[in-house]
Amino acid sequence: MTDSVRSLRVGALTRVEGEGALNVELRNGVPEVVELNIYEPPRFFEAFLRGRAYTEPPDLTARICGICPVAYQTSACNAIEDACGVSLPAELVALRRLLYCGEWIHSHALHMYMLHAPDFLGAPDIITVAREHRDAVERGLALKKAGNRLQEVIGGRAIHPVNVRVGGFYSVPTPSDLKPLAQELRRALDDALATVEWFAGFDFPELTVDHEMLALSATRYPLEDGRIARSAGPEFGIAEFSEHVRETHVAHSTALHATLDGRPHLTGPMARYTLNHDRLSPLAREAAVAAGLGAECRNPFRSILVRAVETVYAVEEALRIIENYERPARASVDVEARPGVGHGWSEAPRGLLYHRYEIDAGGRIAGALIVPPTSQNQAAIESDLTKVILAGVDLDDAALTAMCERAIRNYDPCISCSTHFLTLTVNRR
Amino acid sequence: MSRRDAPSLAVWKFASCDGCQLTVLDCEDELLLLAEQVQIATFAEASSAMVGGPYDVSLVEGSITTPHDEQRIREIREQSGVLVAIGACATAGGIQALRNFADVAEYTSVVYAHPEYIKTLATSTPASAHVTVDYELRGCPIDRGQLLDTLAALLVGRKPRLPAATVCTECKRSGVTCVTVAEGIACLGPVTHAGCGALCPKHHRGCYGCFGPAATPNMGAMIPLLHRDGMSGDDVDRVFDTFNVTQFKTERQRP
Numbered sequence: 001m002t003d004s005v006r007s008l009r010v011g012a013l014t015r016v017e018g019e020g021a022l023n024v025e026l027r028n029g030v031p032e033v034v035e036l037n038i039y040e041p042p043r044f045f046e047a048f049l050r051g052r053a054y055t056e057p058p059d060l061t062a063r064i065c066g067i068c069p070v071a072y073q074t075s076a077c078n079a080i081e082d083a084c085g086v087s088l089p090a091e092l093v094a095l096r097r098l099l100y101c102g103e104w105i106h107s108h109a110l111h112m113y114m115l116h117a118p119d120f121l122g123a124p125d126i127i128t129v130a131r132e133h134r135d136a137v138e139r140g141l142a143l144k145k146a147g148n149r150l151q152e153v154i155g156g157r158a159i160h161p162v163n164v165r166v167g168g169f170y171s172v173p174t175p176s177d178l179k180p181l182a183q184e185l186r187r188a189l190d191d192a193l194a195t196v197e198w199f200a201g202f203d204f205p206e207l208t209v210d211h212e213m214l215a216l217s218a219t220r221y222p223l224e225d226g227r228i229a230r231s232a233g234p235e236f237g238i239a240e241f242s243e244h245v246r247e248t249h250v251a252h253s254t255a256l257h258a259t260l261d262g263r264p265h266l267t268g269p270m271a272r273y274t275l276n277h278d279r280l281s282p283l284a285r286e287a288a289v290a291a292g293l294g295a296e297c298r299n300p301f302r303s304i305l306v307r308a309v310e311t312v313y314a315v316e317e318a319l320r321i322i323e324n325y326e327r328p329a330r331a332s333v334d335v336e337a338r339p340g341v342g343h344g345w346s347e348a349p350r351g352l353l354y355h356r357y358e359i360d361a362g363g364r365i366a367g368a369l370i371v372p373p374t375s376q377n378q379a380a381i382e383s384d385l386t387k388v389i390l391a392g393v394d395l396d397d398a399a400l401t402a403m404c405e406r407a408i409r410n411y412d413p414c415i416s417c418s419t420h421f422l423t424l425t426v427n428r429r
Numbered sequence: 430m431s432r433r434d435a436p437s438l439a440v441w442k443f444a445s446c447d448g449c450q451l452t453v454l455d456c457e458d459e460l461l462l463l464a465e466q467v468q469i470a471t472f473a474e475a476s477s478a479m480v481g482g483p484y485d486v487s488l489v490e491g492s493i494t495t496p497h498d499e500q501r502i503r504e505i506r507e508q509s510g511v512l513v514a515i516g517a518c519a520t521a522g523g524i525q526a527l528r529n530f531a532d533v534a535e536y537t538s539v540v541y542a543h544p545e546y547i548k549t550l551a552t553s554t555p556a557s558a559h560v561t562v563d564y565e566l567r568g569c570p571i572d573r574g575q576l577l578d579t580l581a582a583l584l585v586g587r588k589p590r591l592p593a594a595t596v597c598t599e600c601k602r603s604g605v606t607c608v609t610v611a612e613g614i615a616c617l618g619p620v621t622h623a624g625c626g627a628l629c630p631k632h633h634r635g636c637y638g639c640f641g642p643a644a645t646p647n648m649g650a651m652i653p654l655l656h657r658d659g660m661s662g663d664d665v666d667r668v669f670d671t672f673n674v675t676q677f678k679t680e681r682q683r684p
Contacts, residue, residue: 015475065447141461
């Protein structure tokens with residue numbers, strides 16, 4: 001009997017952040033090789049951070065990702081403040097969380113409307129979607145803009161904010177700076193709720209994943225800090241992160257693959273929601289229930305719903321922080337360099353982002369380790385692809401390829417971040 | 430992605446953080462209008478529809494760091510009427526150009542367990558080191574207003590307004606109290622290329638040079654002032670060795 005061989009190829013993944021490809025080989029309908037190829041060229045952040053001043057990682061690591069610079073700045077600040085034994089007063093933590101809400105709103109709106117929704121509407125992009133759904137697209141753009149405005153007011157600019165420093169900020173806004181923002185956010189809350197409602201009407205392909213989920217957990221829904229939570233297995237502290245989450249280097253990728261205790265795991269909106277949904281605001285919880293989300297979300301195609309619910313939460317949370325805002329007496333606290341190791345993490349829009357720095361006696365970075373969410377999700381994405389290919393083996397090449405690309409976009413992968421991502425090549429044989 | 434008879438626009442990515450091409454998508458108020466005026470032919474981050482060249486305008490983000498990308502930037506140049514380099518990576522090599530002054534093999538061994546899997550050049554270089562570039566938008570990241578003005582200028586056939594002044598000039602014009610004069614905060618505004626609107630001084634921070642050097646920066650006068658305002662020799666080296674490291678090094682080496 002001759003083997004039946006099938007071959008599909010996508011040179012460059014689109015509507016993802018960064019450069020990647022997919023390599024799939026099928027023999028007699030069975031996927032033999034499923035590789036997410038990340039060919040984004042390496043930029044060596046962890047190497048050139050060595051010798052820099054302990055105050056520099058927030059500005060330098062922001063440049064790993066133009067979509068989630070606040071996540072990099074926050075995890076870096078958390079790690080250095082940890083190393084130096086400094087904790088921030090509650091009002092500066094609140095301002096950091098407010099800035100982070102801005103990034104969540106912007107990044108989620110970007111992914112939901114511009115990168116992900118076109119998949120559900122059979123369109124190549126948001127401009128094409130706008131021909132039939134002009135009002136919805138304008139709503140998405142307004143939502144995204146509200147997030148960016150928040151980042152501009154608190155951070156100075158939306159991409160690579162200038163106002164963040166170890167110990168806090170360079171300057172803090174006055175209550176009257178925040179007033180116009182509150183007005184914009186009240187409109188954004190209506191837009192966020194309408195977004196959940198619109199997406200709830202989409203058709204979601206069936207897929208259930210059983211990866212262990214990893215997310216931060218805190219008294220409030222996790223953003224800027226927290227302790228670790230996981231769906232199976234005992235909790236661990238931040239200093240033990242590297243013992244549990246290990247990165248390995250595979251030949252088909254310039255991104256490192258991370259696993260949790262040796263198995264693929266999942267971080268990001270689905271993990272955060274599953275482990276923390278009871279900490280959403282009443283309105284966000286109500287929206288989740290109305291959209292058909294239960295106590296957990298294990299269908300990656302439905303992650304767009306979770307992002308929409310998280311956007312409702314982030315808008316409300318930003319409004320809450322603004323309402324309670326009192327201008328901090330000082331924009332930052334002093335952070336004196338102290339030799340040692342510090343760990344920091346936060347919930348980037350696409351998942352847990354961990355930083356570790358070793359600081360030497362001269363206040364310089366002696367070693368740096370950064371574990372971004374997409375390198376943690378890469379093994380889970382490859383596992384999902386196998387399931388999607390098995391379920392879709394009767395589809396023609398174009399339809400199966402499109403389904404694979406959708407399975408990848410479910411994770412809002414940030415390839416620029418993970419480089420240390422995809423062209424789809426499917427060889428069926 | 431849009432009208433077929435309109436001028437075509439392509440957006441390309443090389444080694445970068447995606448932030449400068451994101452600036453196109455951050456034009457929330459103008460994006461739909463822009464799509465009516467230009468045909469967004471290729472923009473992988475935003476659209477699955479990729480139309481082949483030639484293109485009237487190409488926006489190039491990122492620096493050249495692989496042998497494949499050396500070839501790709503030449504192909505893009507051949508396909509493009511006007512080529513605009515956007516952001517510090519594309520205009521100066523970006524922060525990843527710190528490798529140009531280090532041992533890239535050692536860098537690879539620090540980050541990757543299997544350096545043999547990694548194909549990279551020893552240098553990170555701007556587009557202009559490989560092909561003719563028509564316009565450069567400075568900044569890490571670029572300014573959204575400058576991007577929109579440049580696209581509008583190219584649409585109507587005028588020259589883009591890209592002032593070669595300094596951040597210091599922009600700062601004075603916008604009436605911000607000088608952070609150096611008033612508070613002794615070290616600031617790179619006098620030697621840094623304009624374009625950001627003096628964002629850092631507006632936030633009570635000295636400019637950190639993310640738009641790179643201005644046209645004729647007086648480095649010889651600047652550096653003693655930085656020392657006066659509390660920066661050590663190492664501090665001065667580090668503040669210039671960031672997103673525009675290659676250009677600031679050139680300026681500092683001028684006699």
